[in-house]
Amino acid sequence: xxxxxxxxxxxxxxxxxxxxxxxxxxxxxxxxxxxxxxxxxxxxxxxxxxxxxxxxxxxxxxxxxxxxxxxxxxxxxxxxxxxxxxxxxxxxxxxxxxxxxxxxxxxxxxxxxxxxxxxxxxxxxxxxxxxxxxxxxxxxxxxxxxxxxxxxxxxxxxxxxxxxxxxxxxxxxxxxxxxxxxxxxxxxxxxxxxxx
Numbered sequence: 001x002x003x004x005x006x007x008x009x010x011x012x013x014x015x016x017x018x019x020x021x022x023x024x025x026x027x028x029x030x031x032x033x034x035x036x037x038x039x040x041x042x043x044x045x046x047x048x049x050x051x052x053x054x055x056x057x058x059x060x061x062x063x064x065x066x067x068x069x070x071x072x073x074x075x076x077x078x079x080x081x082x083x084x085x086x087x088x089x090x091x092x093x094x095x096x097x098x099x100x101x102x103x104x105x106x107x108x109x110x111x112x113x114x115x116x117x118x119x120x121x122x123x124x125x126x127x128x129x130x131x132x133x134x135x136x137x138x139x140x141x142x143x144x145x146x147x148x149x150x151x152x153x154x155x156x157x158x159x160x161x162x163x164x165x166x167x168x169x170x171x172x173x174x175x176x177x178x179x180x181x182x183x184x185x186x187x188x189x190x191x192x193x194x195x196x
Contacts, residue, residue: 003027003038017054025163026071030079035100037063037073037082047071049084051100063102072165074116075099081144083108083116083125094127096144106144108136113149115165119173126169126176131155133167133176157181 003018017036018024025047026039037051047070049063063082064070069092074083082099085092094113098104108116113127113134125136125146131154137147159166159179167178 003036005029018052018060026073028073028075030075031077032079035075035079037075037099039071039073049073049082061100063097063100071163072115074118074165076118076138077120077122078140080142083118083127085114085116085127094125096125096146098144104144106146108146108149109134110149115160115167117165117167117169119169120171121173124173126152128155128160 001020001022001024002016003024004014005017006014018038020038020040022040022042024038024040028037029035030037034054035051036054037049040048040050042048046065048065049070051061051063052058064084064086070084070086072085075081076083076099080099081096082102083094083096086095087093091112092114093107094109094116096106096108108125109127109129111129113129116125116127118125122140123138125138127134127136129149132151133153133155134149135152136149139145157180159181167176169176
């Protein structure tokens with residue numbers, strides 16, 4: 001039940017960011033490195049979102065607790081908005097809340113949604129809905145303003161997950177990295193680079 005931060009190049013030892021009593025399933029660090037957002041499944045298997053500053057007052061702050069199942073947190077690049085999937089109506093949809101106060105919460109998806117991801121520009125929010133990847137245009141500013149969701153491309157053969165996003169967006173927002181099932185590629189296994 002720990003969250004660590006590790007330099008990608010291994011040039012420094014890992015740093016313990018959080019020790020928690022219950023299981024930790026997600027951790028999202030803000031781009032400026034000031035906030036850590038996490039999801040913990042606690043007593044009764046509730047999916048609770050918390051945040052804590054990494055400097056100054058580092059007390060754990062409850063964001064969404066003891067409500068409908070929430071998961072797949074995604075902080076906007078400017079740190080103003082937290083996108084996530086939740087099911088208050090019995091169907092998972094994508095919501096965006098003001099961060100860290102969570103005072104303004106807006107429904108973004110129209111026909112269900114999971115796995116939100118932001119473009120690095122902050123001007124687009126991507127998510128999965130049914131068998132398609134969707135995109136919503138976002139207008140920068142102090143108030144969250146989003147456009148009408150539209151389909152980008154089908155997701156047949158690509159993995160999805162309950163707990164965490166299974167894809168990411170390139171820095172230019174024009175390409176995606178996704179996990180494709182081997183069964184859907186027609187391959188019996190990964191190619192080998194060893195000589196026969």
